[in-house]
Amino acid sequence: MFVKELPxxxxxxxxxxxxxxxxxxxxxxxIENSLDAKAKRIEIEVIKGGKHYISVKDDGVGIHPExxxxxxxxxxxxxxxxxxxxxxxxxYGFRGEALHAIAQVSRMVISSRFYQEDxxxxxxxxxxxVVHIREKGxxxxxxxxxxxxxxxxxxxxxxxxxxxxERAKILRLVRDYAMARPEVSxxxxxxxxxxxxxxxxxxxxxxxxxxYKTKFEEREIERDGLHLRVFVSLSQKKGEVKLFxxxxxxxxxxxxxxxxxxxxxxxAVCLLEVPPFVVDANIHPKxxxxxxxxxxxxxxxxxxxxxxxxxxxxSLNQEGHPYKAEPELVGILEDTILIVNWMESxxxxxxxxxxxxxxxEKGQTSDKACRGAIKAGDKLxxxxxRAMLKEWVELQNPHTCPHGRPIYYRLPLKEIYQQIGRVR
Ligand SMILES: Nc1ncnc2c1ncn2[C@@H]1O[C@H](COP(=O)(O)OP(=O)(O)OP(=O)(O)O)[C@@H](O)[C@H]1O
Ligand SMILES: [Mg+2]
Numbered sequence: 001m002f003v004k005e006l007p008x009x010x011x012x013x014x015x016x017x018x019x020x021x022x023x024x025x026x027x028x029x030x031i032e033n034s035l036d037a038k039a040k041r042i043e044i045e046v047i048k049g050g051k052h053y054i055s056v057k058d059d060g061v062g063i064h065p066e067x068x069x070x071x072x073x074x075x076x077x078x079x080x081x082x083x084x085x086x087x088x089x090x091x092y093g094f095r096g097e098a099l100h101a102i103a104q105v106s107r108m109v110i111s112s113r114f115y116q117e118d119x120x121x122x123x124x125x126x127x128x129x130v131v132h133i134r135e136k137g138x139x140x141x142x143x144x145x146x147x148x149x150x151x152x153x154x155x156x157x158x159x160x161x162x163x164x165x166e167r168a169k170i171l172r173l174v175r176d177y178a179m180a181r182p183e184v185s186x187x188x189x190x191x192x193x194x195x196x197x198x199x200x201x202x203x204x205x206x207x208x209x210x211x212y213k214t215k216f217e218e219r220e221i222e223r224d225g226l227h228l229r230v231f232v233s234l235s236q237k238k239g240e241v242k243l244f245x246x247x248x249x250x251x252x253x254x255x256x257x258x259x260x261x262x263x264x265x266x267x268a269v270c271l272l273e274v275p276p277f278v279v280d281a282n283i284h285p286k287x288x289x290x291x292x293x294x295x296x297x298x299x300x301x302x303x304x305x306x307x308x309x310x311x312x313x314x315s316l317n318q319e320g321h322p323y324k325a326e327p328e329l330v331g332i333l334e335d336t337i338l339i340v341n342w343m344e345s346x347x348x349x350x351x352x353x354x355x356x357x358x359x360x361e362k363g364q365t366s367d368k369a370c371r372g373a374i375k376a377g378d379k380l381x382x383x384x385x386r387a388m389l390k391e392w393v394e395l396q397n398p399h400t401c402p403h404g405r406p407i408y409y410r411l412p413l414k415e416i417y418q419q420i421g422r423v424r
Contacts, residue, residue, distance in 0.1 A: 002078035003067040006096055010083045011075050014094075017285025019101040022160060023050025023149055024169040025286065026102050030144050031177050032092035033099070034058035035184065036079065037142060040200065044174055045189045049166030050149065051157075057143040062114035068123050069130060071110070072103040087277045092248060094282070099144075103128040105156070106149045112142040127152055171195055175211055176249040179242065179269060182207035205231060208269055212237075215399060216269070217343035218412075219305045225275050226294070228301045230259075232343060233267040236394050242269045245279050250290045258299055262306045272298065327389040329382065336376040338385060342393075346416065349392070349408040351385075352376045353401040358391050366402035 006014075020026055027044060034042045037060025047053035063071060070076045077096030080086060086094060102108060103125050113120030113136075120138035124131040150157035160166060167190050174196055178186045182204050188196040201207050208216050208231050216231040241256045241263075242249065259268050280291040292298060327342035338349040352375050359369035374380065380388075392398050400406055417424050 001064040001066045003064075003070040003076050003096075004078070004081060005073070006075040006077060006080070007082075010080070013083055013282070014075075014097075015282050015285050019095075019097055019285055020105060020149075021156075022169065023054055023166050024173050026050065026054050026106075026146050026149065027056065027170050028173055028286075029093075029098035029102065030054070030056035030146075031174070033144075034060055034142065035177070035181060036091040036093050037061050039141065039184060041185045041187075043187045043189070044170075046167065046170055047191060049161075049163035049190075050146075050170055051160055051163065051166060052148060054146040054149070055143060057141065059139065059141040062117070062120070062140050062142055063110070063112040064114045065117065065121050068110065068112065068121055068133060072099045072108075072123075072125060072128065072130075074100045076100070086280075086282060089276050089281070090246075092287070100128070102144075102146055105153055106151065107147040109145040109147075110142070111136055111138060111145075113138050113140050115140045167191075176242065176244075178211060179204070179208060180244045180247040180249055180271075204229065204271060212267060214267070216267075217345065219344055221301050221305050223301065224297065226278075226297060226301060227273040228298070228305065229271045230302070230305055231267075231269040231271075232263050234343070234393070235396065235398050236265045237267050239263070239265045240267045242267075243272070244270065245272050245290055245292065246274060246276065247271075248281065248287065248290065251288055252290065252292065252295075255292075255295070255298065255302075259302060262302065270302075274298075327393060329385055329389065332380065332385070334377075335379055338389070340389060341413075344413050346411045346413060347408045348411070350376070351378070351380060351388070353405060353407045354388055354392055356401045357395060357397070357407060358388065360402040361395055361397075369402055 019029070023046065027046070027050060031042060031044070034056060037058060039058035039060035041059045043057045045055040067078070075096045077093060079091045080089065080094045104127065108125045109122060111120055111122040120136045121133055122136040123133045150160070170190070171188065174186055174188045178196070178198050182201050185200040186196060186198045187194065198207065198210060205216055205218050212233065214237065215234040217234060218229060218231050220229045239260055241259045243252055243256060244250065259270060274292070278293045281287045283289060283291045327340045330339040330341050330346070332338055336351060338351055340347040340349055352373055355373035356369050359373055360366055364372065398407065
């Protein structure tokens, strides 16, 4: 049907290497397959950090019954037929290798109902061999279950990390894909406990805020077919940079270092969309790294995003320390509201609530923090305001006062420009 064996000359060119070395590697491959099958909902379950049991269930298009026995054969795939197809690749998979690799080192059950069929089928495998295929009543979609990873390779099994470490790896991984694909809902259950439950959303920013439990600013730039969106956390955190190229979480040392220098101790999530021929996912057997043509152009886009527009002043430290975007005071309204331009938004900050929050985070109780704080109507010197703004961006919680009132009202510059019909 759809799944075919790749011709010899294509196999020869596909980056070879160990695909499955840990439970997280299995989870990664299975999630990618579910996404390739256009799933809108993916549920992952693991026991003992995935060493004992992994299940990934989706509501995608399913596997055609005729294809079911083929999906675990080496180099069998429905995603490419010729090497040139890699130039227009829009799926995560292309090697036809993942299910084969997992089947070799586990006991596996694949249950699937193709969307045009009125029933599903369950295929049970041991060491890569089919034990049985039987009919099964189920909803459209696919579930892959992996039992006792490396049970037949005790040395490999012993090399696996502790359960907690494997579980943490899986959690990070599921979060990565959830960031890359906010329109898909993800659930992760480990040892019977729900670790993640992310409903689908159209907004990448909402998804990030849900995952990191902190607010993000968004910047966007598009040029020469490259589209870059960067989300930077408002509050200071342990610096963390995430890079996604065409929704694939990837590592790219030089870009990551560059971004880290730019944003300092913040979380930066970069979503880069490029035409498929610009990115080569076939340089690493696990596709963890990609080769980007035009890497220079991409850095240029970053530089431009962070150099900012005229309204936004990054401070450049001569000793090669990080550039850091600093909030810029635009004005003070009625000795009460600080108007601040920061990270592509205009913030209207209540000076009393901000002062209260700062006192509170310095260890004062909420009533004392409030009584001791600057009031609405107090005249503040520019130096005083500058000091407060500096503290604002370092706050654990820069969003609400100790009583829970919002400290500021935010208006994205983009909206202002849109409202007056000016394109920047
Ligand atoms: N969840 C799924 N839903 C529908 N079809 C699936 C699913 N998982 C696998 N398949 C089918 O099985 C085939 C083999 O999957 P496998 O992951 O082994 O290879 P691949 O995704 O084609 O390439 P790669 O090895 O790069 O992941 C896929 O090409 C696809 O046709
Ligand atoms: Mg795959």
